[in-house]
Amino acid sequence: MAAAAAAIGPIGASYLAAYGPAQANNLAATLLVGDVHQAIGAATEAANASFAAADEL
Structure with a gap:
């Protein structure tokens, strides 16, 4: 772990610390x-069905 921290540096460490929560929020x-x-699709389908039913009367 220390080798990875040294490889990414202090800026990279803070970036990686924020990356996981940011990805979770994005998902x-x-x-x-x-x-x-x-x-919206369900409401559109329901409205379409009601219009079609009204047109058949």
């Missing part, structure tokens, strides 16, 4: 955007 945000897109 969480990406999944949230996916959930929003899925909800």
